[in-house]
Amino acid sequence: MGKKKKSKRDEIISYAIHVDDPLTYLVYYRDYDQIEQCSLEDFLSMEIVPRHRITLIKKGNRVLYVKHGHCSVCGKKLETSDCKHGS
Ligand SMILES: [Zn+2]
Numbered sequence: 001m002g003k004k005k006k007s008k009r010d011e012i013i014s015y016a017i018h019v020d021d022p023l024t025y026l027v028y029y030r031d032y033d034q035i036e037q038c039s040l041e042d043f044l045s046m047e048i049v050p051r052h053r054i055t056l057i058k059k060g061n062r063v064l065y066v067k068h069g070h071c072s073v074c075g076k077k078l079e080t081s082d083c084k085h086g087s
Pocket residue numbers: 071072073074075076083084085086
C-alpha cells in the first residue's frame with residue numbers, strides 16, 4: 001500500500017489550494033503543440049486537463065516549478081521548440 005510521495009508539482013499545487021491563493025499562481029501547460037497559460041484556479045477548474053501537462057508554475061516573477069527539459073520563461077520544451085531563451 002505505501003503512501004506515494006507527492007511530486008514537487010503536486011506539493012506546490014496543494015500549498016496553493018490549502019494555504020495560499022490559486023488565483024495568484026500562473027500555470028503553463030501543454031495543449032497539443034502549444035503552451036497555454038492561465039491561473040492555477042482556472043487550470044484546476046478545467047478538470048479535463050491532466051496535471052502532468054504542466055510545464056511551468058510561477059507566482060509573480062518567481063518560478064516555483066519547471067518540468068525537466070523545459071524553459072523557465074515560456075514553459076516550452078528546450079531545443080525542439082521555438083523557445084529563444086536558452087537554458
Ligand atoms: Zn523560452
